[in-house]
Amino acid sequence: MPTNALRRGICATLxxxxxxxxxxxxxxxxAQAALPxxxxxxxxxxxxxxxxVAAESHADTYNRDLFPTWITISxxxxxxxxxxxxxGSNVVTDSSCKATSGSWTSAYDNVTTTNASTFDIDxxxxxxxxxxxxxxxxxxxxxxxxxxxxxxxxxLAVSASSNRSKxxxxxxxxxPQASYQCIYARAWVQVKHYYGLSVDxxxxxxxxxxxxxx
Numbered sequence: 007m008p009t010n011a012l013r014r015g016i017c018a019t020l021x022x023x024x025x026x027x028x029x030x031x032x033x034x035x036x037a038q039a040a041l042p043x044x045x046x047x048x049x050x051x052x053x054x055x056x057x058x059v060a061a062e063s064h065a066d067t068y069n070r071d072l073f074p075t076w077i078t079i080s081x082x083x084x085x086x087x088x089x090x091x092x093x094g095s096n097v098v099t100d101s102s103c104k105a106t107s108g109s110w111t112s113a114y115d116n117v118t119t120t121n122a123s124t125f126d127i128d129x130x131x132x133x134x135x136x137x138x139x140x141x142x143x144x145x146x147x148x149x150x151x152x153x154x155x156x157x158x159x160x161x162l163a164v165s166a167s168s169n170r171s172k173x174x175x176x177x178x179x180x181x182p183q184a185s186y187q188c189i190y191a192r193a194w195v196q197v198k199h200y201y202g203l204s205v206d207x208x209x210x211x212x213x214x215x216x217x218x219x220x
Contacts, residue, residue: 039092042159044192047220053199054213060204062138072146073133073153085154085161089127092156093163113189114168114182126169128162129153130190131197134174139203158200159193178212191216 045053076084083091083103090105091097097108105122112118112125119125129136133153141149155161172180177194181187191213198205205213 039088039156041092041162042157044159044189045196047188047192047217050192050195050220051214051217054195054205054210054217057195057198057210058204059207059210060139062135062204062206064142065134065138067142068134068137070133072137072149073141074146074150075153076127077150077154079154079156085156086127088156089161089163090122090125094122110163112165112168113162113186114164114172116183117165117168119165124166125163126166128164128169128172130160130162130193131203132172132174132176135176136201136203139198139205141201141203152201155197158197160197176206176209176212177216178206178208181212181216187216188220192220 044050076086078084079088081103082101087099087103087105090108090110091099091103094105094108094110098106100106107120108122109118109120110122110125114128131139133141133149136149136152141152144152152160168182172182177191182190195213195217197203
């Protein structure tokens with residue numbers, strides 16, 4: 007169960023996300039935002055050592071609808087469009103914040119596109135993974151904050167193929183291309199630490215191996 011401080015942090019996420027999105031321009035295009043930088047490898051190793059190690063549970067009760075996604079976070083911009091704007095290059099959006107042009111490169115597999123519809127917004131720590139690691143005990147509002155968190159490195163625009171390949175697997179089961187694995191592990195630990203989520207033993211071992219090589 008999240009601590010009181012964590013509850014306040016999670017519930018504040020929506021307001022923080024709205025601030026992070028920036029002021030809308032007259033055209034409805036959000037100001038460019040920077041991709042959150044993961045913690046240093048040394049910090050990630052410290053955080054990892056403090057995470058609760060436990061077998062995943064409540065998997066049979068998971069329902070994606072318990073994590074409301076792509077809420078409006080600024081003006082008419084929802085979380086998906088905000089992340090596409092943030093993660094792309096030379097992105098142009100219409101009055102509804104939909105990306106009409108730009109280019110994107112997937113950190114997971116180096117696939118590039120100029121068609122935003124071919125990219126997914128990945129939850130770096132998958133929603134079902136979060137559920138099995140402790141989010142089953144949260145309120146819907148807390149899960150909504152997690153699912154739309156643009157403050158931490160939890161949301162990333164990636165190729166649909168890499169996102170589908172990853173599914174709900176943890177780092178013991180799936181990893182992105184080698185050049186991104188250190189960043190990925192640091193971000194994974196950062197998110198799990200912030201939200202007070204547990205890790206299972208094989209997940210912790212995989213993360214330790216990656217972080218020790220960063």
